[in-house]
Amino acid sequence: MFLATARLGGIVAFASLAKGALYNQVISTKYGDVQGYPAFNGSTQGIDNWQDITVWKGIPYAASTAVSNRFKPPQPVSAWNTTMYAKDFGPVCPATLGEVGDHTLSEDCLSLNIWTAANSTDAKLPVAIWSYPAGSTSGDALFDGGGMADKGVVHVTYNYRNGALGWLAHPWLSAEMSASYGTNSSGNWAVLDQQAAVKWIHENIAAFGGDPDQITVMGQSAGSAATYHIVNSPLVKGLIKGAIIQSGVRYPKDPLCSSLAENYGTLDAALAKGSSYVSGLNATSLEELRALPLSAFGTTASPPGQGNDSFGAVLDHYALPTTYMESLLQGAANDVPIMTGNTKDESGASYGLNISASTYLSDLNTTYESWANDFLAAYGGANSSAAVSAAYNAQWSDRSAVGTWLWSQLWATSSQQPVYNYFWDHAPPGQTQGAYHESEINYVLNNLYGTDLPWTADDYAIAEKMNAYWVNFIKTGDPNGGNLTRWEQTGAEQIVQRVGNGWGAMPLTHVELFEEWFGNLTTVY
Incomplete structure (x- = not known):
């Protein structure tokens, strides 16, 4: 200590x-x-x-x-x-x-x-x-x-x-957890x-x-x-x-649920992976495993493909009680107001992208398979690199925003608590990644002073507004107040609150297309 x-x-x-x-x-x-x-x-x-x-x-x-x-x-x-x-x-x-x-x-x-x-x-x-x-x-x-x-x-x-x-x-570990905590999981x-x-x-x-x-x-x-x-x-x-x-939540049938931050695996798969990992450490008992020096758990000591980075959350019905879909339909243990959203250049979208039409088409076919032509028709198939790069990024950004909005519709099936969706599109200065993953954090927390970027007066003004929305929500469960642009609760209307380079309701695009595509997928998280 x-x-x-x-x-x-x-x-x-x-x-x-x-x-x-x-x-x-x-x-x-x-x-x-x-x-x-x-x-x-x-x-x-x-x-x-x-x-x-x-x-x-x-x-x-x-x-x-x-x-x-x-x-x-x-x-x-x-x-x-x-x-x-x-x-x-x-x-x-x-x-x-x-x-x-x-x-x-x-x-x-x-x-x-x-x-x-x-x-x-x-x-x-x-x-x-x-x-x-x-x-x-x-x-x-x-x-x-x-x-x-x-x-x-x-x-x-x-x-x-x-x-x-x-x-x-x-x-x-599961045996020990069963004896001590009444759950046959680890x-x-x-x-x-x-x-x-x-x-x-x-x-x-x-x-x-x-x-x-x-x-x-x-x-x-x-x-x-x-x-x-x-x-x-x-x-x-x-x-x-x-x-x-x-950055955030998404529709539980989106395949990205299997790879982005919110992913989890089955307990059986986790137990098999853990058994292989421990075997690679040459530990023959739980006592030996706990007696190993910390250095044994570095990635260099890990079996191929089984390093530290390969471990993650497990649907164990204890710490993670149910699938995301079940929690949405049955009601979360903590039925509280939610604020959630995404940034423009994350989860597949990359600022400054420069790809060919053939790469764009290949990605559409790989991602959407039999639905590729529908997405091509929705997002366009112009031949210039700038046009196809913009179309490529747009379908990824839309997928995040629409998926979060669809999640909010599911939340409403079991909850009367409000959800507020946002879409962040401001690129901090002094970098080339656009409105990248994590780029909203300084503004939300009102701590530009802690990060060495060439902040401008506009950045401080944006931080003041972003932080005010977040603080209002923390204090009241509602981001609105003061002189801020009105932020509507997420409902049936297909809109999301734009924050960053602009403020106010922003229409979502191609909601029905994504909803139909998600509806035909079989895996549910």
Whole structure:
């Protein structure tokens, strides 16, 4: 456990600036005392209340996952007796060996970070829990919570296991889970970490000025999958009041469900993969598997095709209780308002694409098979490279937007809670990927200050609007308010809210074509 005795010298200098800020006092959690510190050391563009914002980094929400706790649900953290000076981000959960940025890899990695501008532990501010995308960590500057805290939200990020250590299923582990937890399944340790973080936050966030009865979970890509798993899970039923799922959700018959962030496999397949992997490690018992050094789980020690990157979520009917289709039709465990959407240049669409007509036609035939001519007729087949590249990108962007809209129609079959769909089309400056996957995050979190891009006045104005929609939703379950362009709930009308380079309702195209194509596919997630 990463604890240190409080050092208050650097905090005293701020006392005259914000006498009520929480970095001026020790906070008591159910597991021990923590001392935060000022999130900013001076005025910052886009931040109004910089002197009031406190951050705590590296607070453990569960015990170390090493040795006897490896391949187990997260175990309760032991209480500490001295004050923890929460100045540094905790270690990164390992998926591959080495170091990630300035953070060391360790199996003692289940920690979280909290930002708030509350000046009282009784403030009862709304709470947002951010789940990061793949290949990231809770300490990444892209997810810095100071911009959300500035707008009256207690913002929390956290680490969770990944790779084999986060997802391995095996008959030994299933037997242990059956004896200890009553479920004959294994894997999904990462999902259980995510849900344990929600439980810890619900239990302790009031001490940081947050309202445990007003928690919104949010995330992007793999973090959106984490968010969706929380929405669907009976293990955290009743602990959240809203969810923001960024890149995202899609119609459960879309084949992309098998490969993008929200994908999962069957338990039988996961057990077979896990058995092969463990055999490659030459472990002959669960005790031996847990006694192996961390280095054994690097990708170099993995059998061909069975490295850390090959592991993922498992439909185990425990951490993942049902298929996505079943959850939509029967009702999610957490029936809450949803905000969800996509970016223009992701999930098959690539900004600056330059392909030939033959490549375009080949892709249509491979993707849509007997429906290829229908999509060719819908999107055009001009011979110029620019035209076919635009058509290629358009059908991928539409597929994401329409698929998310169709998901929203299914959500409405069992829920009266609103869904708000968006489509992000702004390209951040200083890069050549367009409105790429993850490109909306800085704007949503109002933290342009944390990323080194040549931001313009337009970017700060866009961030102000984007963040306002998100903060409104976190506070009320509705993104509307103030002088923002009206954002309609998703309903029967085939529209989505455009955000970024423009604001307001944007019509969807070729909805019926995608709906008919999806309807003829047999695999359902």
